[in-house]
Amino acid sequence: MFFGLRNVKNAITKIMRTNLEAIGEYDWPLGLPSVDVSNFGVVQRRHLAVGGGAPDLVVALEASLRVARAAGAGDLPLFAVTLGLPTQAFRELLRPEAQWLVSEVPDVLMAQWVPTHFNALAALLWGFREADHVAIRCLAQAIAAACHGERHLWQDMGFAARDELSALIAQCFPRLHALNVANLKWKRFLFALLGERLGVGLGGLIPPACPRCPSYRSCYPA
Numbered sequence: 001m002f003f004g005l006r007n008v009k010n011a012i013t014k015i016m017r018t019n020l021e022a023i024g025e026y027d028w029p030l031g032l033p034s035v036d037v038s039n040f041g042v043v044q045r046r047h048l049a050v051g052g053g054a055p056d057l058v059v060a061l062e063a064s065l066r067v068a069r070a071a072g073a074g075d076l077p078l079f080a081v082t083l084g085l086p087t088q089a090f091r092e093l094l095r096p097e098a099q100w101l102v103s104e105v106p107d108v109l110m111a112q113w114v115p116t117h118f119n120a121l122a123a124l125l126w127g128f129r130e131a132d133h134v135a136i137r138c139l140a141q142a143i144a145a146a147c148h149g150e151r152h153l154w155q156d157m158g159f160a161a162r163d164e165l166s167a168l169i170a171q172c173f174p175r176l177h178a179l180n181v182a183n184l185k186w187k188r189f190l191f192a193l194l195g196e197r198l199g200v201g202l203g204g205l206i207p208p209a210c211p212r213c214p215s216y217r218s219c220y221p222a
Helices: 005-021 038-042 055-072 078-082 087-091 096-101 107-113 118-127 134-146 162-172 174-179 186-198
Strands: none
Touching (some): 055 078, 055 134, 078 107, 118 134, 118 186, 134 162, 162 174
16 A cells, blocks of 8 residues: 555654653643754864863864764764753853754653663763863763764774774773773773673673674674
């Protein structure tokens, strides 16, 4: 049976509305919210209200923005457009004249986008920080977000090689870097460490995309 585009659109809208209403008590007086994240992809370092200062902090900010832009382009999960932060918190990172670039995403909707272990992973990274700097806070959020991507972590963060990511982690999270004595891939190492902290049993936590990777069995032998 052929369904017209209008019927398909209505059916999808009905399903989405049902799912959103199941979230809890939230008033949608005009129906489904319209969320445009296209502008997130154009945020640059010049738009930030905070400066990097030291070279490693500049690199941290640039890497964080690459993650947000990748999410805006569809190369990372959608929640990463704000580095997993509430919209207002992400806006406050920008200069007042650039805050219009960030569309309002209702917190209740953002909460549905954020993966189960994202906040715990971001908190784990932040706990190993070298200093209380906004750039390092952004980097912790960005790494945790990019860990939910489909490629190697260094690739999803826009680095040319893994060594570049490792060097940045050594500068911003030196105690964390020192723990990776086996030089495991960072995504694997971070989820394993988080699983240990959360008391996950045999097998620990596995990054969401890893089972789809051709190298999965080399990292996680049967």
